[in-house]
Amino acid sequence: MTTISIWRWPTPNGLPPLPLVAALCAVLGAMWFTASLVEVDWVHLVGSLGKMAAFAGHFLVRPDWEYLPQLFDKMLETIEMTVLATAIAIVVSLPLGVLAARNATPHIVVYRVVRDLLSLMRALPELVWALVFVSAVGLGPLPGVMALALVTVGFMGKFFAEAIEVVDHKPVEGVRAHGAGWLQVRLFAMLPQALPDFVGTVMYILDHNLRAATILGLVGAGGIGYDLVMAMRLFQYDRLILIALAIYLVVTLLDRLSDQLRSRIIHGARA
Amino acid sequence: MSTISIESVTKRFPNGFEALKGISTEIAAGSFTVILGPSGAGKSTLLRLLNGLEIPSGGSIRIAGEALDKGNLRKLRSSVAMVFQQFNLVDRLSVVTNVLTGRLAHRSWVGSVFYLFRTEDMDIAQQALARVGLTDKAWSRADKLSGGQQQRVGIARALAQRPKVILADEPVASLDPVSSEEIMGLLREIRDRDGITVVVNLHQVDLAKRFADRIIGMNSGRVVFDGPPAELSPQALRTIYQREGMEHDNHLDLALAYA
Structure with a gap:
């Protein structure tokens, strides 16, 4: 029988590449076997839908407008923590990013050490670092900022380094050939090329940090999180809905801002 | 000699x-x-x-x-400048900043950290741009220029360095015949005059x-x-x-x- 198939993959024999198929099967198989371990139970999942709906019903309340001034204060504190932590992280991450980029590092050993340092910073989530710093310096926004900044350096340093690693080598050579020094080459040839990526990273991280800052209050590290948890525990849904809306509003505004800023930087100021 | x-x-x-x-x-x-x-x-x-x-x-x-x-x-x-086939400009920087990078060899990193140049360096860069006829493009981004113009920026960068x-x-190699003629003429003129x-x-x-x-x-x-x-x-x-x-x-x- 000569059935000529219409469909084929762009491989020599027309079949999907074997390693890909094998990897896919392995992942699916692993998920199948472990599903019972992590208690993914379809019956339970569907059965919970009713409870979810009942819970959502609690939000159909008149918002507690009296709470607005305090919400505003706490939200402002959250934003301040976010911006401050991100700003500190940018200043620290830029040099670390250069040291952790294969094509910009002064030595391969420095590259390895900085990379490992960055992953150490990222290893624990903000909340855990916040616990550590709350124990060290006491309650309030300060340990929150410290925890946020630390984890952010871990991520931003890595992202910056990767942005530097993909810059075009030709302009780098162009600047180097004219006798620019080590730092000058990095500042004038690599940095401008990596800038759009940097801005993208910073905007993403601001977004992420804002959300991270909202939960740091959980462990007493300042921000809206404390109010959020208290409202949840005391079943104050009239406050909860305001807090949730406020967070959503700020995150959305930030997103708009980041879109504008990015297109400005990528396409130039007047384009 | x-x-x-x-x-x-x-x-x-x-x-x-x-x-x-x-x-x-x-x-x-x-x-x-x-x-x-x-x-x-x-x-x-x-x-x-x-x-x-x-x-x-x-x-x-x-x-x-x-x-x-x-x-x-x-x-x-600092005394040997180079002009490249692919121009090797920093696309995202303005034309004049690209020319100014030709001055970096003569300046320490301290000012460079803040992207600061001396006024005399700016004068040299503007002169170099005038030599290649691109004064009006000084503040455009380098990647907005045509190939021939980018190569002229490359030459201006070389000139700004005041090389031997x-x-x-x-x-x-990446230019049309007219631009090629222009670029070769510029190089020749630089040899003759400087x-x-x-x-x-x-x-x-x-x-x-x-x-x-x-x-x-x-x-x-x-x-x-x-x-x-x-x-x-x-x-x-x-x-x-x-x-x-x-x-x-x-x-x-x-x-x-x-x-």
Whole structure:
């Protein structure tokens, strides 16, 4: 029988590449076997839908407008923590990013050490670092900022380094050939090329940090999180809905801002 | 007096390819030298060695009497400018900032950290842009310019450096004939007016004949011709462009018929 198939993959024999198929099967198989371990139970999942709906019903309340001034204060504190932590992280991450980029590092050993340092910073989530710093310096926004900044350096340093690693080598050579020094080459040839990526990273991280800052209050590290948890525990849904809306509003505004800023930087100021 | 002296220079790349098999020559101060040769002859490698972008495997290079080595690379580069085939500008920076990077060799990193330049550097950059006729484009982003204009920025960057030597690695290979003419004219004028030594790699035999004082022909890592353009006979061109293992090369005959 000569059935000529219409469909084929762009491989020599027309079949999907074997390693890909094998990897896919392995992942699916692993998920199948472990599903019972992590208690993914379809019956339970569907059965919970009713409870979810009942819970959502609690939000159909008149918002507690009296709470607005305090919400505003706490939200402002959250934003301040976010911006401050991100700003500190940018200043620290830029040099670390250069040291952790294969094509910009002064030595391969420095590259390895900085990379490992960055992953150490990222290893624990903000909340855990916040616990550590709350124990060290006491309650309030300060340990929150410290925890946020630390984890952010871990991520931003890595992202910056990767942005530097993909810059075009030709302009780098162009600047180097004219006798620019080590730092000058990095500042004038690599940095401008990596800038759009940097801005993208910073905007993403601001977004992420804002959300991270909202939960740091959980462990007493300042921000809206404390109010959020208290409202949840005391079943104050009239406050909860305001807090949730406020967070959503700020995150959305930030997103708009980041879109504008990015297109400005990528396409130039007047384009 | 010679600006550049090259003494039995060899270059072998880590993959084992021997790009230069012993080159020795002197390039006189204030001369306009064109290096001709087929792709892969080692022209670019030679030029890159002169700027320290590659380190020779053997032999030595002296520029204005000073030997080129890792220690004085930056100092020597401050007097050797380079113009590239792909222009190698920083696209996202303004034209004038690109030209200003030609001044970096003469300035310490302290100001550079804040992207600060001296006012005199700005004057030099503006003069250089005026020389290449791009004053009105000074504040445009480099990637908004046409190829010919970008190459003129490349030349302005080289000029801003106030070099003794300008090396140009196939500066017109990505340009149309009119822009090519313009760029070669600019390089020639720079040699004539400022007395800067110019060394150009070229693929175009006719441009080489018209602009050069001296032509160096290279083939598979060796110098196979060295003389004034008048001596560049069809026979000499055959030697320069011959391909290994080809007794009678129809493509070569055809190409040289129009050279």
